Amino acid sequence: MxxxxxxxxSHLLAWYASHAxxxxxxxxxxxxxxxLSEIMLQQTRVAAVLDHYREFLRRFPTVQKLAAAREAxxxxxxxxxxxxxxxxxxxxxxxxxxxxRKGNFPTTAAEWRQLPGVGRYTAAAIAxxxxxxxxxxxxxxxxxxxxxxxxxxxxxxxxxxxAEKLLDPTRPGDFNQAMMELGATVCTPRxxxxxxxxxxxxxxxxxxxxxxxxxxxxxNRDIHYALDSRDxxxxxxxRPHNARLMPGMWELPEIAHSTNHxxxxxxxxxxxxxxDYTVHVWRISAVAPPFSRSLPEGGHAGKWIPLTKLPKxxxxxxxxxxxxxxxxIATGTRT
Numbered sequence: 066m067x068x069x070x071x072x073x074x075s076h077l078l079a080w081y082a083s084h085a086x087x088x089x090x091x092x093x094x095x096x097x098x099x100x101l102s103e104i105m106l107q108q109t110r111v112a113a114v115l116d117h118y119r120e121f122l123r124r125f126p127t128v129q130k131l132a133a134a135r136e137a138x139x140x141x142x143x144x145x146x147x148x149x150x151x152x153x154x155x156x157x158x159x160x161x162x163x164x165x166r167k168g169n170f171p172t173t174a175a176e177w178r179q180l181p182g183v184g185r186y187t188a189a190a191i192a193x194x195x196x197x198x199x200x201x202x203x204x205x206x207x208x209x210x211x212x213x214x215x216x217x218x219x220x221x222x223x224x225x226x227x228a229e230k231l232l233d234p235t236r237p238g239d240f241n242q243a244m245m246e247l248g249a250t251v252c253t254p255r256x257x258x259x260x261x262x263x264x265x266x267x268x269x270x271x272x273x274x275x276x277x278x279x280x281x282x283x284x285n286r287d288i289h290y291a292l293d294s295r296d297x298x299x300x301x302x303x304r305p306h307n308a309r310l311m312p313g314m315w316e317l318p319e320i321a322h323s324t325n326h327x328x329x330x331x332x333x334x335x336x337x338x339x340x341d342y343t344v345h346v347w348r349i350s351a352v353a354p355p356f357s358r359s360l361p362e363g364g365h366a367g368k369w370i371p372l373t374k375l376p377k378x379x380x381x382x383x384x385x386x387x388x389x390x391x392x393x394i395a396t397g398t399r400t
Contacts, residue, residue, distance in 0.1 A: 140379030154182025206248025216269025
């Protein structure tokens with residue numbers, strides 16, 4: 066890369082000091098909080114993480130509290146963030162830190178990568194931000210910045226090598242966060258705001274690279290669920306523990322649609338990755354004909370759950386959304 070690192074670092078860090086978003090995990094270098102934020106932010110927008118981050122810390126303020134909790138409680142606090150494997154790996158890693166490391170956190174990226182759920186990017190982010198280790202990060206935002214300033218496609222180790230060359234070794238944590246902030250707020254996937262970019266004069270592309278990869282097209286699907294509640298209880302089903310998606314989580318019974326019932330109680334929208342769902346909710350018995358509940362193979366039969374136990378139950382994000390709209394869970398409460 067022909068780019069000179071020193072002026073790039075200087076302009077980027079000066080911009081970051083003035084324009085960085087005020088985010089709760091940037092108020093501290095505490096490794097537990099930095100780690101938690103990095104795991105939550107994987108494949109999730111910042112706006113969706115903010116409330117979950119604060120609530121999770123309220124319930125599990127230390128790694129010791131997290132390690133001592135029940136997995137169901139951890140999943141309940143995670144409900145709504147999706148990609149629940151992250152929560153399970155976080156929980157497993159907390160137990161290892163408390164039991165095998167006597168509560169002491171790893172201090173290097175190499176050590177962090179030995180923990181469950183911590184990959185190369187996450188390890189580098191935590192080590193640089195919490196412990197000042199001079200290691201660069203490459204996530205989607207950083208990758209886009211690197212490609213545009215260089216003016217050509219980079220892949221694999223090329224990206225990591227380019228990031229290491231630009232890294233400010235005296236302020237690695239701030240520099241890494243500045244690179245990610247630039248990609249998230251200025252050097253965006255489409256229509257980058259180049260005129261406000263602090264390093265525009267050093268950028269080869271000054272805009273989108275030609276032939277940018279188009280995002281996958283969203284798919285549309287209709288699904289139907291039975292909302293069966295009575296006498297202070299609601300009927301839920303538990304996903305099998307070996308399911309690929311959301312194992313062990315609780316949800317409403319999915320049912321087959323019937324033309325014998327003209328209208329559902331209500332309909333809402335829900336999106337998971339590249340699929341947009343139109344969700345029809347019917348206030349009927351989940352087991353009464355002509356409806357039939359369809360469970361994944363290995364799933365558990367429906368169970369009547371007292372409404373008082375819902376806050377501690379690991380619900381899927383969709384189940385939580387349905388129960389809130391139905392008024393069974395109060396709007397604004399965490400489950």
